Amino acid sequence: MEPLLAEAVTVRVGIIGAGMIGTQHARRLVTQVAGCTVTAVADVVTPRAAALAAEVGAAVCWTWQDLVADPQVDAVLVASPGQAHVDQVLAAVAAGKPVFCEKPLAPAAADALRVVAAEAAAGRRIVTVGFMRRYDAGYRDLKAAIEGGEIGEPLLAHAIHRNASVPEGFVGEMSITDSLVHEFDAFRWLLQQEVVAATVVGVRRSPLAPAHLVDPRIVLLEFANGAVLDAESFVTSGYGYDVRCEVVGSRGTAALDHPRATVILSDGRRAEAVPADWSVRFGQAYRDELRGWVAALAGSGAGGSAVPVGAADAWDGYAAAAVAEAAVAAHRAGARTAVTLAAIPAMYR
């Protein structure tokens, strides 16, 4: 049964970062999630914070440090640029306030590990990382099928991650660190295995990709039990947002196919629409991850975990960052690169 708010606990959320994702999350919190209010907003561009604060009925904080310290803020949602995450999350952990941090937890695995260490020292899981696919109905069905034994032992998997196009700021190896990182987390979670090595396979460049991008490419991940994932990343596919996968087991396979839309028969063709972008494809998952977070906060009481069951925690954020780092290194070296993780604190096992 779904958790209810019998005592009308209302969680007061402060939001750091009033850009696209921060704004979307703020709107979701006030219109689609029961049991919470947004009480404070901070952004390095203060007028942007002010606009969002006005829209959702919150106060403006001049700095994120003020926001973390604000007694009107019970929990912090971090939606700033990735490189700012680690200091903000560490501050919230130090203040004992639960955090929802958009992925990545930190671009550098060493930084993410600092969060793990701080949280482990505090002895309580309060950092949730925004890998929303864990809340998608399709991925959940996939995981249930695997764990239900329907396909036998998982042996290998195929994944596709395509975007129609990318915004201007999408540069360098972001197709690994920002896009495929979702697959890194999703397959760790689906297979319940850590990644031990990454290889990047270069393919023919798309003549339509911007000159500064290596696009498309294939990343191979090896998991601790020998399972292998081949994942295609293609961020300028042109035609739409397309995320699919198939997990191959010893007795069958389980696949996440296109979500089916209305079928149009016309002009000699049977056609279904492909989602335009991730907000269409995973809109429901974004909503549900925030609902799960607020419900976990309301129920976490004194000393319990503030991370929803099944959500990504700081360790997951660290592991995904370590895989991404290895994949970028593998790309640069043109060679298979091992992923070496720190020892996992008992709290995360």
Added chain:
Amino acid sequence: MEPLLAEAVTVRVGIIGAGMIGTQHARRLVTQVAGCTVTAVADVVTPRAAALAAEVGAAVCWTWQDLVADPQVDAVLVASPGQAHVDQVLAAVAAGKPVFCEKPLAPAAADALRVVAAEAAAGRRIVTVGFMRRYDAGYRDLKAAIEGGEIGEPLLAHAIHRNASVPEGFVGEMSITDSLVHEFDAFRWLLQQEVVAATVVGVRRSPLAPAHLVDPRIVLLEFANGAVLDAESFVTSGYGYDVRCEVVGSRGTAALDHPRATVILSDGRRAEAVPADWSVRFGQAYRDELRGWVAALAGSGAGGSAVPVGAADAWDGYAAAAVAEAAVAAHRAGARTAVTLAAIPAMYR
């Protein structure tokens, strides 16, 4: 852009009927809908009302009349048995309180027409009827395709409405009045046409259907512009809940197919799960219709409509009841039966 609750208006909802659907709606309101609380619950079985009230943090009312009069209740959700709807909705209208009434608005078209008349006399639309399919993404895509001209002029349509099984109390012609009534509303809404006649085609009885049910059968509806719908109703199909349709236009067709789930390949078969029941298939639509209702209430201000744009209103509830009544009559007479509607008040056009 989605409506925001900038001023933190919180709508206080009273719920009449603490059975299955009333309980589900109450839980949705307190966990999945922002901007509302449930403040009162009434049920002819008071202990049942008390249990639900405790769960959602509401007070118990001894009678539904008390609930409608309660100053802590801004809006009323009617989830009692169908025959009780008309008096409760009329009372709410008399009190000037917006109502969300589960379908049917009233089993008898004449009763539904009394609601229309009372509301029209009051001069403001405040009665919303719970035809949740209008909030389903598939139906919305279908409507957009039709209105976007992708299929030319709609000429005819096919519909299937199957349940795996029905509860004990499902008797008489409820496969028309309780199940197919969803198709009656959905196709009026999709085609933007009133129904002018109904015919019921008897088919071979299922040997697995209870003796007191006529199951399956086919209902033909004729619309004002000559379009025809053939709709299969099969409430003891055994295999699952299956709602599909295809609208055939002069240049193409638009179809609502099975929602696609995870695909399992095993044992010589490629299989997708069929939803078990309507709460699985339309869970998201139920949630969104309540969100839409609460948002409309918050935004309705003084004198505006309290019915969300696109939702079914009292006229729609009346028209669906009139079609259902004609279909039942057609079944009994074994003959095509005309649907005669009262004149539509200007407010509903």
Added chain:
Amino acid sequence: MEPLLAEAVTVRVGIIGAGMIGTQHARRLVTQVAGCTVTAVADVVTPRAAALAAEVGAAVCWTWQDLVADPQVDAVLVASPGQAHVDQVLAAVAAGKPVFCEKPLAPAAADALRVVAAEAAAGRRIVTVGFMRRYDAGYRDLKAAIEGGEIGEPLLAHAIHRNASVPEGFVGEMSITDSLVHEFDAFRWLLQQEVVAATVVGVRRSPLAPAHLVDPRIVLLEFANGAVLDAESFVTSGYGYDVRCEVVGSRGTAALDHPRATVILSDGRRAEAVPADWSVRFGQAYRDELRGWVAALAGSGAGGSAVPVGAADAWDGYAAAAVAEAAVAAHRAGARTAVTLAAIPAMYR
């Protein structure tokens, strides 16, 4: 195991009618069917017969009577216009030569019945009627699923039969007598039941249909055991050739879906091609029905049936004609019309 031609029997086929379908059949016989040659061709337009004869290495006959009598002709394929069929088939029966007659066996049920009577009097089934769907892999799978009990007792069925467009000569009620007649035969065969009544439901006319056609429409058939078929006929659908159906049983359903083609993802869309016409959709079935016919001829020996197991025989041709006749009458009368069949000779049971 497939029948082999161990003794190298070569069946010599004469073809009456060198129009489109006669030409296609002739080409199939000489290039895709082992064990036969085409030895004679007749057509009312003799130059047309001569051209086809030259192409397939056959002689020209001045009249179809000559062709039936020709000692170089072992078996006759009738592909002339429908109204000519009955005399030609009767002549072949009189000559004791096996016939493959394109549908319809005769436009008038009374004429088809004359063939049945003549053949029954002769005491041997030698007339095969060209209902090629019985050779389509999809229909065969459907029949196997029904007979294998996978769906329980068949109760009702839905069918769609759409053409992109029709040629100039497609007039009157040919959408019933030439198109839907395929469904009439196919569902008699799938359900193993005779049709007892037909009703035609008029729908909104397509603004794109020629003025002389009633298009689309829905035909309802009632079968002897109470099962009902609703079949849509839409011969100017514009978008392609689309034949689908679903048989609904007491425990499940079996459906013939679109044959899947290559899937193209582009321009925001996942698209599969719809066949352009019946020669694309049923090309393989046409080939296999001729292969089945030639194999049956080669194996029929003295006195055995020359109709392949599973193919439509004269009785099937008569029954389909009777259903078509009733459906046309039902359309004209605007009322349900009974189908009354003659007593079936023992030979056909």
Added chain:
Amino acid sequence: MEPLLAEAVTVRVGIIGAGMIGTQHARRLVTQVAGCTVTAVADVVTPRAAALAAEVGAAVCWTWQDLVADPQVDAVLVASPGQAHVDQVLAAVAAGKPVFCEKPLAPAAADALRVVAAEAAAGRRIVTVGFMRRYDAGYRDLKAAIEGGEIGEPLLAHAIHRNASVPEGFVGEMSITDSLVHEFDAFRWLLQQEVVAATVVGVRRSPLAPAHLVDPRIVLLEFANGAVLDAESFVTSGYGYDVRCEVVGSRGTAALDHPRATVILSDGRRAEAVPADWSVRFGQAYRDELRGWVAALAGSGAGGSAVPVGAADAWDGYAAAAVAEAAVAAHRAGARTAVTLAAIPAMYR
């Protein structure tokens, strides 16, 4: 238009190898292909040759050398074990008789190259290699989509090749040399590019695979233009025969999906059958490749090519063998291995 046999040329085929595939081809030739007879059969196990010869009305030859020399044999079909192919094909080339050689042309690329050299010296293409996928409607649609520019420039491709199980004699690296070799030819043909390197990626072994097999695994092929194929081979998948692929282009993708069968809705599930094995999935392609071969023979006249347009020739057989050899070497070395082809004779360009 399909080729016709206006002059009733009948090609007399001799078959070397009366095992499973030889027997199937013989039966297809006599029952499903017009314009040919089987006149001679040879097999190292003479009684097996005799049985097949009796079944198809052919003579028995004591040795394959006798068969090649037999004046009653116009063309030779080689269906013996792979290691025997090269001598038999060379003998037929020496005798000037067209050959249809089952894949592989030869297990060793050097042997296949001897065939290429001999044929090039003779100056006429008369060796056809049995890569039947080129005759599959799905693959043909895929190729047409690529060549029609629907997906832009092909950049990479994914392929899956799964068998339910393998026979006893399936050992060593046959999953590369016997199974994936179909993908090696198919993608050379689809992309019109030679392969320049192969890498084999080991994955977690299936606990259900026989101990002597490495199964499943992934093979990466790099093509001359930089395009990459990742191909999964899984010969003990258990659930069925499953061959699919997707070619990813700069503007879209083209995919070969499961062939769709009848859809069964029952027991909470929407299910389609997966083909049991390759003879079900590619039965039509096998038939059509033989029809194409016989038609090419009938039309080849003096000095023309006896290889059907679009079919695999000796060069294709050599190239596929070279890729397979490199993939086996890559597996053994655990490293990327280059594919080095001889210079292509002008005749094959």
